[in-house]
Amino acid sequence: MIHIQQLKYKYPKGIEISFPDFEIKSGEEILILGASGCGKTTLLHVLGGLLPVTSGKVIINDIDITLLKGNKIDQFRGENIGVIFQKPHFARALTLHENLAFAQKAAGRKVDHKRIHHLLDRLGISQHIDKSPSKMSEGEKQRMSVAMALINKPALLLADEPTASLDDEHANEVIQLLREMASEENSALVIVTHDSRLKEAFAERTLTLSKLH
Numbered sequence: 001m002i003h004i005q006q007l008k009y010k011y012p013k014g015i016e017i018s019f020p021d022f023e024i025k026s027g028e029e030i031l032i033l034g035a036s037g038c039g040k041t042t043l044l045h046v047l048g049g050l051l052p053v054t055s056g057k058v059i060i061n062d063i064d065i066t067l068l069k070g071n072k073i074d075q076f077r078g079e080n081i082g083v084i085f086q087k088p089h090f091a092r093a094l095t096l097h098e099n100l101a102f103a104q105k106a107a108g109r110k111v112d113h114k115r116i117h118h119l120l121d122r123l124g125i126s127q128h129i130d131k132s133p134s135k136m137s138e139g140e141k142q143r144m145s146v147a148m149a150l151i152n153k154p155a156l157l158l159a160d161e162p163t164a165s166l167d168d169e170h171a172n173e174v175i176q177l178l179r180e181m182a183s184e185e186n187s188a189l190v191i192v193t194h195d196s197r198l199k200e201a202f203a204e205r206t207l208t209l210s211k212l213h
């Protein structure tokens with residue numbers, strides 16, 4: 001279970017942003033929609049423990065991550081939070097298998113070959129297991145980003161603008177995939193986007209951030 005309570009972030013020498021409260025159960029989802037500049041990326045970074053808050057709580061599985069410092073937040077993130085960034089984050093010099101094995105080791109876990117094979121099979125990219133991600137198509141790279149984010153069975157899966165620059169058909173496919181995977185893995189899914197096409201699909205699970213200026 002994820003709870004967000006009275007969250008505020010202030011940029012050094014910049015504005016302070018207040019975020020609405022919300023909660024998500026494991027295997028459930030929320031769409032965070034907002035126009036450019038309203039604080040979506042900032043919220044994503046705060047939820048991922050990548051930015052320290054000014055006040056408020058981000059509670060993930062009973063732990064308020066805003067209280068974790070230094071190595072502790074890095075370790076918690078590795079074990080409990082998966083982030084799908086807009087641009088893929090993997091090592092081009094490593095194969096898909098090596099990238100996923102590295103992500104497991106970085107979270108302090110043993111390499112679980114079965115888990116790597118399961119995810120690559122499930123995402124339909126197992127034929128590329130021994131290739132560099134740089135040799136895959138953009139759609140396949142996005143699937144690999146999903147595998148990287150899910151490899152350590154995170155409680156929280158964050159996706160940053162996953163449909164940016166995709167046509168309607170591909171946008172629907174990606175959203176369906178994210179929903180299915182989050183539900184199968186029992187991860188809470190947070191999608192941060194300006195793509196109002198997604199509003200309909202998430203009807204009752206949409207939170208719209210208001211404009212700051």
Ligand SMILES: Nc1ncnc2c1ncn2[C@@H]1O[C@H](COP(=O)(O)OP(=O)(O)OP(=O)(O)O)[C@@H](O)[C@H]1O
Nearest residue numbers: 011014015035036037038039040041042043194212
């Ligand atoms: N490093 C910074 N210092 C000061 N203010 C900042 C900084 N980064 C962002 N901001 C301001 O904070 C607000 C929110 O920025 P943020 O990047 O979170 O918005 P966003 O909704 O993700 O926008 P976009 O969709 O255009 O990427 C904006 O008004 C921005 O100008």
